[in-house]
Amino acid sequence: VRSRLGHALRAKLRAILRPTRVEEDPHDELSFHLAMQERSNQQRGLDPGEAARRARVSFGGIEAVKERSRDARPLRWARTLMQDLRYAARLLRRSPAFTITAVLSLGIGIGASAAMFSLVDQVLLRLLPVKAAERLVLIDWQGPQFAAGRGSGNLLSYPLCRELQAQRQFFDGVFCRHPTGVTLVMGDQPQPVAAEMVSGTYFPVLGVRPAFGRLLVPSDDVDPGAHPVVVLSYDYWRTQLGAAPDVVGRTVLVNSHSMTVVGVAEATFRGVDLGEVPALWIPATMAPQVMLWDPLRDRRARWMHVFGRLAPGITADRARVGLQPWFTQMLQSDETLDGFPKITPSQRAAFLASTIVVTPASQGRSNLRKTLGGPLWVLMSGTLLLYLLASANVASLFLARATARVREIRTRIALGASRGRVTALLLVDGLLIALGGGLLGLLMAPLVSTVLLSFLPRDAAGVDLTSRVDGRVFAFVLLASVVTGALCGLGLVWQAGRLPLMSSLKERSGNTGGGVRLRKALVMGQMAFTLILLVGAGLFVQTLARLHATGAGISTTHLLTFGINLTSTGHPPARQEQIGRALFTALRELPDVESAAISGFRLLDGGSWNGQMTIEDVTRTTTDRVVHFNPISPGFFTTVGARIVAGRDFDDRDSRALTKDEIRSAIVNERFARRYFGDRNPVG
């Protein structure tokens, strides 16, 4: 069967690739036949003229036979297409100004759209490369939390993750993870890298396989501090370790805690957070050693994202409804725990009415997606608008040119070309231009994406978005070009079809009014689009300019900030405080420094420690909003140039070690004072 197929294929290829040879073939063959027939007729005694005539009669129309031979050949359309392409190419070569304008317009439009699509695709559309990603859900709660937390958004505690693992009727598996930054020492250089603290179920539930070695399993996640093992990501192993073959079994220092590498995860797996590829995975039970913070037994410490894989036949909604009784019960028991904050009855009601939230997480979880989602769609729409503009531009160029071609088209129809053939001819014309534009767009797309990517915050550990053109982007470009080409061509066909046949044949001058209305509409649409885009861009620039003018709200001239991370270098808290104090003193004594201060979170970095706050005033109340805290040293406000409206700045009285019953002091902002103290003076 294969050889037969191969034979047929070769014959067809020959027919397409070498049309001239096959075209001439039957003619020679037929004239040979005629000659032979003529000869045989002569031998039967006919005179030469009659012999030739009879031969022709018995044969029938030579041209008809040739045509039937051609029709019998498969892929006739392909040969016609080649012809049309050659014709269209000749035509385009003859009007280079038109061709260049059209291809450039489309190229810019397609290039920009493809670049945007590539980002939208990577950020918003692609699924996690894991087993049955569509069954993954993110489990979260909604309601006031009154608990200590780290990180932001969608967080639950480690014990809760454990309890959810037991909910077998809803989930095939549940895992949790905490993204963090650690200092990794794998040779002599300490290196800050992104890491994930994960439950032992993480890899099994995601269905990720090791590239080699082994991954973390549930038995790596049993006793706090007892599992000093890590798994490296393929990316890290390849880019930072030069794909060292002997990496398994090596001892590494994670925040100065010594741990053993047991394996490397498969290449396609890059964590569950989009765009942030962790360098290594660490068992969650190692949190006390790695993070110097032990949230493992605290059911209300919010620090982990919990994901579940839905059991067969269970929807996210059913899981949510089914889990709610268990969750409410947990809230009630939480209330009786030690250290639960004092809250008002209405706050209590809100707390007990908290709901569990189960959202599909087939694409993983992403802060990037959350923050970029809106702007990306807006940009994408803007770009598509731009593309539409470019297309309209080209379409109107085509129409203008069509005016010149109407006579040619009419002549073709008058000479017996079928409507289908003429339509195909015009479509091919449009497609050729559009594909040229698409090609240019493909070349431009990576450049545009690179520029776009350079606007993204770079501090996030290993943001993993590429400007590479992949299969999906290519498909997008192809689709865009074909659609545009077809539309341009169809516009032509439509216009040509509207003209009465005779008038255009008779008319010597090419002035035909048929497409004018369409062209006017196109031009009007273009003007409207351009105006919208211009106004939008103007507003955007103005907003940017205003943000620049406003600044940070403090004077930043002569202000220098830097950060150090003592936790990730493994210094215990007491030592960290010593270092901090020493640094602070040293800085203040520098002759070039006017004032210096230390804060727990860097200025304008977005980080904070947050939670509710209990105010013991006339009555005891807990704030109804999350309050952001930042521990600071004396002189902080002087240094950043903020004014203190009432009371005093911290001084050395506030920074000594306290005995048990003394009260620490705090400074609040005006907003806080107004909200919780009203007109009373909060100082004291």
Add this chain to the structure above:
Amino acid sequence: MSKPPDLVQGTLELLLLKIIALEPQHGWAISQRLKQVSRDDLQVSDGALYPALHKLELSGWITAEWKTSYLGRRAKFYTLTGAGRQRLHEEVDEWRRLSSAISRVVRLKEV
């Protein structure tokens, strides 16, 4: 491709394959052979012959080659391929099956 009206549908292909199977032939010889063997009972118009041959060629059952004929003129000779031979077997079997079925029907006696 339109079929010659004087032939049972599909049989032209069988006839051509069979004749070419005997020895490589050019078109004119094939048409002569056909008339001669069938004692002029099977009339294939010369016009229908060539499209049929070209179709067989494109299907990969026969190949064509330009050679000098015995009269010194160049002619296109068709040769059966392996695939064509297999196809011929299939068509012959099919023909036997069909014609014997028809014969059985024709031989039925009225009662």
